[in-house]
Amino acid sequence: MPVATADDLGLTRGDGVFESVRVVTAPDGTSTVGQLDEHLARLSRSFAGIGGPTPDLAAWRRLIDEIVGAWRFAGEAILKLMITNGPGVLPGAPLGIATVSQMPEAWISAREGIDVTLLSRGYRSDSFAEAPWLLGGVKTLSYAVNIAAEQEATARGVDDVIFTSVDGYLLEAPTSGLVAYEDGTLVTTPTGATGILGSITVDTALDGADEDGVETSSRLLRPEELETVDGAWLLDSATGVAPILTVDGAPVRQNPDMTARLRHWAGFAS
Amino acid sequence: MPVATADDLGLTRGDGVFESVRVVTAPDGTSTVGQLDEHLARLSRSFAGIGGPTPDLAAWRRLIDEIVGAWRFAGEAILKLMITNGPGVLPGAPLGIATVSQMPEAWISAREGIDVTLLSRGYRSDSFAEAPWLLGGVKTLSYAVNIAAEQEATARGVDDVIFTSVDGYLLEAPTSGLVAYEDGTLVTTPTGATGILGSITVDTALDGADEDGVETSSRLLRPEELETVDGAWLLDSATGVAPILTVDGAPVRQNPDMTARLRHWAGFAS
Numbered sequence: 001m002p003v004a005t006a007d008d009l010g011l012t013r014g015d016g017v018f019e020s021v022r023v024v025t026a027p028d029g030t031s032t033v034g035q036l037d038e039h040l041a042r043l044s045r046s047f048a049g050i051g052g053p054t055p056d057l058a059a060w061r062r063l064i065d066e067i068v069g070a071w072r073f074a075g076e077a078i079l080k081l082m083i084t085n086g087p088g089v090l091p092g093a094p095l096g097i098a099t100v101s102q103m104p105e106a107w108i109s110a111r112e113g114i115d116v117t118l119l120s121r122g123y124r125s126d127s128f129a130e131a132p133w134l135l136g137g138v139k140t141l142s143y144a145v146n147i148a149a150e151q152e153a154t155a156r157g158v159d160d161v162i163f164t165s166v167d168g169y170l171l172e173a174p175t176s177g178l179v180a181y182e183d184g185t186l187v188t189t190p191t192g193a194t195g196i197l198g199s200i201t202v203d204t205a206l207d208g209a210d211e212d213g214v215e216t217s218s219r220l221l222r223p224e225e226l227e228t229v230d231g232a233w234l235l236d237s238a239t240g241v242a243p244i245l246t247v248d249g250a251p252v253r254q255n256p257d258m259t260a261r262l263r264h265w266a267g268f269a270s
Numbered sequence: 271m272p273v274a275t276a277d278d279l280g281l282t283r284g285d286g287v288f289e290s291v292r293v294v295t296a297p298d299g300t301s302t303v304g305q306l307d308e309h310l311a312r313l314s315r316s317f318a319g320i321g322g323p324t325p326d327l328a329a330w331r332r333l334i335d336e337i338v339g340a341w342r343f344a345g346e347a348i349l350k351l352m353i354t355n356g357p358g359v360l361p362g363a364p365l366g367i368a369t370v371s372q373m374p375e376a377w378i379s380a381r382e383g384i385d386v387t388l389l390s391r392g393y394r395s396d397s398f399a400e401a402p403w404l405l406g407g408v409k410t411l412s413y414a415v416n417i418a419a420e421q422e423a424t425a426r427g428v429d430d431v432i433f434t435s436v437d438g439y440l441l442e443a444p445t446s447g448l449v450a451y452e453d454g455t456l457v458t459t460p461t462g463a464t465g466i467l468g469s470i471t472v473d474t475a476l477d478g479a480d481e482d483g484v485e486t487s488s489r490l491l492r493p494e495e496l497e498t499v500d501g502a503w504l505l506d507s508a509t510g511v512a513p514i515l516t517v518d519g520a521p522v523r524q525n526p527d528m529t530a531r532l533r534h535w536a537g538f539a540s
Contacts, residue, residue, distance in 0.1 A: 014284030
């Protein structure tokens with residue numbers, strides 16, 4: 001059933017924002033939704049980033065209760081929340097959409113480990129400083145480059161991508177954040193001037209690490225550091241924690257103990 | 271009437287392409303469509319750029335004949351053509367959409383002259399070399415940054431934007447190409463490694479200039495060159511030729527004779 005008009009700015013201009021939220025459904029058909037507060041907060045921040053009004057979060061929660069309640073398939077699913085800036089020709093109210101669909105098998109199997117390739121994102125690591133129109137940290141519907149990068153990964157026979165900056169730093173993956181364990185510290189790459197999207201799963205995992213006395217830090221990493229780290233992972237709300245096995249064919253040291261701890265902190269312990 | 275499903279990849283990921291084509295309707299209600307062959311060719315190239323199949327151009331022409339024939343309002347309008355990669359959850363055929371709507375008044379008044387501001391696009395002028403996943407020259411639906419830049423221009427009290435590279439060159443405008451007249455040569459900025467979209471209107475105008483013996487060239491321009499050029503313009507399929515009056519408040523030399531010639535070559539002579 002179509003829901004967006006031909007002039008909806010989300011469709012015609014990618015002028016909208018979204019969140020993908022994990023839903024786990026028990027054999028009896030009851031579901032739990034992962035970190036909905038954080039996702040709704042980021043959805044609101046993103047929408048403000050493209051000039052949208054404050055979403056009615058109570059209405060969103062009612063909608064989400066209704067559609068998640070109607071989803072009865074045991075297993076893992078993705079709740080996708082979208083808000084667009086609405087019709088463009090005859091301007092109207094924003095369009096909100098929520099869908100639930102089965103989690104793709106590839107996102108589940110990524111937990112066993114992934115091979116990645118490095119691809120340039122074309123930006124410098126400070127390109128987003130004082131340039132809010134570049135929408136750094138805003139999770140917009142304008143995701144064509146992320147899709148194209150994932151297709152390039154497939155063409156190269158690997159599972160995922162880590163984007164690099166033109167000045168030679170690792171940034172993030174198209175739909176995940178990067179974490180590495182180096183010299184006893186869990187390192188992630190910084191938001192802000194890099195344009196990297198703040199990852200709810202990375203933040204949750206590293207908050208847990210902090211509480212358990214594991215050092216954490218946020219700094220730019222060079223590709224060559226992946227040759228010597230004691231584990232590296234891509235984290236997102238759907239897969240959770242995906243250990244990086246190889247980078248452009250070069251093996252990355254595995255750290256199953258830290259993988260398990262990251263999963264525990266991120267709320268993905270089995 | 272909604273036309274796109276909630277899982278359409280054009281909506282959920284900006285994973286689609288588009289063209290905006292000028293339609294001029296006479297007082298008797300008959301319309302002419304500007305450079306449709308060129309727009310359909312670019313639409314096909316763009317769709318190939320995001321991995322889509324070859325569009326059925328004969329079917330597109332029939333659709334366009336039908337909706338343009340039904341449009342009877344004298345004046346100028348925009349025919350928008352879009353193709354998305356179709357539904358994402360249950361993959362299906364691409365979605366094609368054509369709409370006609372009145373040309374916005376601001377696009378018409380831009381012909382009187384525009385004030386512009388320079389905004390960084392975050393990329394280097396060679397960021398797109400050997401990086402097809404960045405979709406340089408592909409007119410995708412992922413236009414959120416272009417919209418945000420236009421909003422920044424409005425916030426600054428000006429009409430439009432010229433994007434700059436982080437290494438200090440002028441690139442293009444969010445929805446137009448740049449032409450300047452310098453030392454007897456009409457200069458535009460190069461496609462390819464810059465990621466600049468090949469402009470049908472710029473190409474048409476410069477082809478006309480070539481035929482009339484006016485020198486043309488394609489090269490990177492520095493912002494400071496706008497202080498000494500003998501005219502600078504933004505060109506696109508809707509407005510045609512918009513003379514740049516000021517750049518961040520600094521006046522640009524006007525060249526009404528060349529403005530008229532560019533309009534003639536581009537097919538926008540009144």
